[in-house]
Amino acid sequence: DATLRQSLASSVEARRLFPVLCGSAKSGAGVKALLNAVDDLLPDAPGAVNDPVSAVVFRRDRDERLGQVAAVRVFAGSLKTRDRIQNLTADREEQITQIKRLSLDRLEDASQLQAGDIGFLSGLPDAQIGDVLGDEGPIPAVVSWSQPLLSVQVSPTDDAQLTDLLAALRQLSAEDPLLDLRWYDDERELHVRIMGAIQTEILTEILQTRFGLEAKIHEPTVIYKETPANAAEGVEAYTMPKPCWAIVGLRIEAGEPGSGIEFHSLVDKIDIHPKYQNEVRQFLPTALSQGIKGWEVTDLRVTLFEGSHHLLHSRPGDFKLATHMAVMKALQAGDTTLLEPMLAFEIRGHSDLIGRITSDIINMRGQIEPAKIDGEVFTLTGRVPLATSMDYVVQLSSLSSGRASLATQFDGYDPCPADLGQTRPYRGISPLDRAKYILWWRGAIKDSIR
Structure with a gap:
């Protein structure tokens, strides 16, 4: 009755209940019940049409006629054709040339999108998944995607x-x-x-x-990573050949696990203009994409502690070059620790297998929690390096004749023994090869990595 439907809808909206429906799109069985459940049970998307526009790009597609289109979810306000909107993530203005809605398997023209709508925008060829358009306030907490390992x-x-x-x-x-x-x-x-x-x-x-x-x-x-082993400093003075001027002094030290890159500046805007300090900050992810062991560097604090610009000779890009060279000098001076991806696992199987499986996990350099026994079935949890366990699901299936299960999920990066990890040479021209790197930066020699 109506009271029951209202109660169910309220519980679904509060995420206390999650409807499960079965059917077949091929035969049509259950389709009507599914559509009715969507109408009856799922809440309308919140959002005020008259508020400042707020949207996020969640997908990119290529249409044969339109070219690149960006799929967006509008959280507040409205979007119309020829509207100009600020891309907060990329720090640039975008102009919408066409708006489309998806109807079955076709894109159809739409005059506008309003709060709660999903649609496709043309005119944003460089928009990336996750870009925030307009006001970021109404957008829920950012979803963190599982990173490829x-x-x-x-x-x-x-x-x-x-x-x-x-x-x-x-x-x-x-x-x-x-x-x-x-x-x-x-x-x-x-x-x-x-x-x-x-x-x-x-x-x-x-x-x-x-x-x-x-x-x-x-x-x-x-995919391994690196993190600073010791605090160290790197200073680069890029002042020749003119016109150029960028002096950068960076202190690099290890941060908390999972902290990513933290940047702080101790330099006055008189010494380095704020636009050049922003250049240093924005270029850090690129400069840290390869460390001295060939992998991305993460979980570190970077402090700009000295430097200077020149009113006549400093040019856009000079501080990017100097930043890259200063970063690599600091990493070389302080060395880095190799990090390897870890998996949290849960294994369930017959108790006869627990000894053999425990031995396998130990041999894979795994960490094991005390086993839980329920009758003849055991549950084993712990953590294990991805590098040593990639093929273990096949081995476990063979060992148990398919009667044991293994579930894993990414569980962060841990320090890896130097002799058990993998390093690789720097791809492209290393900033530590100063003269050659400057020639590459100025376009005098060919780039070796894209």
Whole structure:
């Protein structure tokens, strides 16, 4: 009755109940019940149409007629064709040229989008997933995506299709930034980041069906990271050849696990103009994308403690170059600790297997909590390095004849013994090769990494 439906709807809105419905789109069974449940049980999206506009990009697609389109969810206000809106994330103004809504499998024209609506915008070719458009206040807490832990090389079965494969992967990487496509020109190699083996199958299928390309996915490599081992300083004075001027002194030290990059400035705006200090801050993620062991550097505090600009000679980009060289000098002086991805696991199986499985986990450098026994079934939890456990689901299935289960999830990065981790050479021209790096920055020699 109406009272029961109202009670159910209130509980769903408060997330105390979660409806589960079964059906078949192919036969139509259950479809009417599903549509009725959506209408009766799911709350209307909140949001005030008259408030300042607030939206977020959650997807990117490519349409044959429209080109790149950005899928957005509007949380407040309204969007109309030819509206100009501030992209807060990218710090630039965007202009909407067309608005579309999805109807079945087609995009149809729409005059506007209002609070609570989902639609597609043309005119934002450089918008990225997660970009905030307009006011960020009404947008709920940002969802943190599971980060890829593996890297794979992708190569065409026909070498003549390498250029086409690069273009296809660039488009897919734009639609899904987590792929993080890297093109290494010196080695003529394409690398993307993935979550696991299933994603390689999906990627192969998409390249074949959507782009008509046959590709080979090579064996995956674990993605390690680095963090400063000791506090150290790096100073770079980029003052020649003119016109240029950027003097940067950076102190780098380890931060709390999971803290990412923290930046602080002790330099007065008279010594380094705020726009150049912002240049230093904004370029840090790029400068830290490769450390002295070849991996991204994270969980650190970076302090700008000295430096200067020049009223006549300082140019945009000078402080980016100096920042990169100062960062690498500091990392080299203080050394870095290798970090490896860890997985939290839960294994369930027959108690006869607990001894063998426990031994396997220990041999994989895992950490184990006391087992829970329920009759003849045990549950084992703990943490294990991804590098040593990638194939264990197959081994466990073989060991238990498919009667044991393994569930894992990413559980952060831990320090890794130097002799058990993996380092790699710096890709491209290292800022530690000062003269060559400056020539590359000024365009005098070819870039070796894209």
